[in-house]
Amino acid sequence: MMREIRGLNEECGVFGVWGIDNAATITYYALHALQHRGQEGCGIVRVRDRQFKRIKGEGLVTEIFKEENLRTLDGDMAIGHVRYSTTGGGGIENVQPFVFRHNTGDFALAHNGNIVNSQQLQRYLEERGSLFHSTSDSEILAHLIKKDNDNRDRLYAVLEALNMIDGAFAFVIMTASRLYACRDKHGLRPLSIAKLNGGYVVSSETCAIDIVGAEFIRDVEPGEVVIIDKDGLHSVDYSKYKRHNMCAMEYIYFARPDSDIEGTNVHSCRKETGKILYKEAPAAADIVIGVPDSSISAAIGYSEASGIPYEMGLIKNKYVGRTFIQPSQDLREKGVRMKLSAVHSIVRGKRVVLIDDSIVRGTTTQHIVRMLKQSGATEVHLRIASPPIMYPCFYGVDTSTYDELLCARIKEIDKVRAAIGANSLAFLSVGALYKAAGDRKELCTACFTGHYPTALYQPIEAANKDGKF
Numbered sequence: 001m002m003r004e005i006r007g008l009n010e011e012c013g014v015f016g017v018w019g020i021d022n023a024a025t026i027t028y029y030a031l032h033a034l035q036h037r038g039q040e041g042c043g044i045v046r047v048r049d050r051q052f053k054r055i056k057g058e059g060l061v062t063e064i065f066k067e068e069n070l071r072t073l074d075g076d077m078a079i080g081h082v083r084y085s086t087t088g089g090g091g092i093e094n095v096q097p098f099v100f101r102h103n104t105g106d107f108a109l110a111h112n113g114n115i116v117n118s119q120q121l122q123r124y125l126e127e128r129g130s131l132f133h134s135t136s137d138s139e140i141l142a143h144l145i146k147k148d149n150d151n152r153d154r155l156y157a158v159l160e161a162l163n164m165i166d167g168a169f170a171f172v173i174m175t176a177s178r179l180y181a182c183r184d185k186h187g188l189r190p191l192s193i194a195k196l197n198g199g200y201v202v203s204s205e206t207c208a209i210d211i212v213g214a215e216f217i218r219d220v221e222p223g224e225v226v227i228i229d230k231d232g233l234h235s236v237d238y239s240k241y242k243r244h245n246m247c248a249m250e251y252i253y254f255a256r257p258d259s260d261i262e263g264t265n266v267h268s269c270r271k272e273t274g275k276i277l278y279k280e281a282p283a284a285a286d287i288v289i290g291v292p293d294s295s296i297s298a299a300i301g302y303s304e305a306s307g308i309p310y311e312m313g314l315i316k317n318k319y320v321g322r323t324f325i326q327p328s329q330d331l332r333e334k335g336v337r338m339k340l341s342a343v344h345s346i347v348r349g350k351r352v353v354l355i356d357d358s359i360v361r362g363t364t365t366q367h368i369v370r371m372l373k374q375s376g377a378t379e380v381h382l383r384i385a386s387p388p389i390m391y392p393c394f395y396g397v398d399t400s401t402y403d404e405l406l407c408a409r410i411k412e413i414d415k416v417r418a419a420i421g422a423n424s425l426a427f428l429s430v431g432a433l434y435k436a437a438g439d440r441k442e443l444c445t446a447c448f449t450g451h452y453p454t455a456l457y458q459p460i461e462a463a464n465k466d467g468k469f
């Protein structure tokens with residue numbers, strides 16, 4: 001799928017290392033494996049002899065880090081972050097990890113997710129004298145940790161702060177001697193722990209754990225803080241309320257296929273959605289095609305279940321970078337599409353089942369269907385390996401605004417089909433998502449159903465206008 005024009009963007013990836021030499025270099029390789037979770041900015045902070053040093057910038061991991069600057073980040077503890085801007089927008093000041101200087105000890109933090117009561121908390125903190133350096137909601141946790149400025153063990157301050165925030169988060173916090181890995185009590189964002197060379201790593205996705213050669217131990221549980229220090233791993237619950245409402249979009253689209261999320265491999269889950277999709281919405285066709293890359297697993301599943309051969313009917317040009325000069329309107333109309341091409345000799349004269357993982361604005365899907373038809377496909381039967389996206393996400397996934405969501409605007413499936421230009425169209429059921437993701441009982445499906453797992457908070461400006469606060 002082509003993220004930048006699809007309008008569905010991930011919200012970040014975090015990684016942390018404790019007690020392993022060259023921690024920053026390990027973090028660099030891990031961030032590279034997490035790059036799909038955010039391409040706007042990245043950073044690494046290391047700590048050595050209580051000194052924090054950070055390198056960060058706007059761009060890809062390979063653009064920001066070179067051998068020379070990475071070498072200056074020596075030490076055996078580090079945390080890193082890849083960012084796609086959500087709350088607070090872009091800009092270097094919002095690129096993480098954040099480092100906070102304080103007379104009780106410096107610390108650094110990196111965050112994946114979105115705090116839904118951030119406006120209320122920011123106002124509360126500002127009224128107590130806090131000054132915010134960024135417009136990112138991730139800074140709020142740091143201010144909450146430091147708000148009482150007392151000499152209690154920092155753990156108590158962390159637990160208290162986590163209890164005040166609501167929403168989706170995986171936080172990695174690094175002090176001069178400890179690493180804290182924290183996950184929201186709703187279980188919306190993934191975070192896993194592994195061991196390596198006598199030390200530990202924590203990661204948003206297990207693909208980064210594999211890439212650095214670490215051995216998976218377990219996931220951080222919802223509502224849990226895992227503390228890693230010279231005494232090893234310890235665990236404290238900051239909340240007794242615990243749910244496993246993992247973001248369904250992690251399985252459908254965001255996570256890498258080689259990652260396991262809460263015990264279910266992402267590729268296997270997607271393949272299963274494809275199999276169920278065939279049972280729910282069979283199509284008579286000659287070939288099955290998946291939109292690269294994230295829909296290929298589901299297309300393989302559809303092909304296996306139906307017996308219709310899977311073909312490479314679409315090719316993605318992997319080397320079109322962010323800085324590539326896009327074709328002008330005139331060239332676009334002439335059919336110059338740099339990111340995705342239909343393979344004429346494969347699709348010509350064929351009835352095609354096209355599998356895509358989701359429809360957000362619908363513009364990309366419309367282009368692909370048109371492209372396949374122009375390449376000679378006689379019929380295009382579109383099957384979507386997720387339910388229609390009808391509601392916005394408040395947990396750090398940019399699903400575009402409500403008005404831009406095609407299925408929220410046009411509620412009838414046949415009208416969506418006509419707008420896209422496919423011969424037939426069907427979506428996966430919500431129930432199938434639970435089944436495919438390891439027969440789970442809990443999952444966040446709010447962008448499909450409108451059933452949000454957390455409270456939703458009124459924007460503060462609107463609240464003031466209404467005089468409700």
Ligand code: SF4
Binds near residue numbers: 246247446447
């Ligand atoms: S609303 Fe959708 S995108 Fe947002 S966390 Fe839930 S499933 Fe994921």
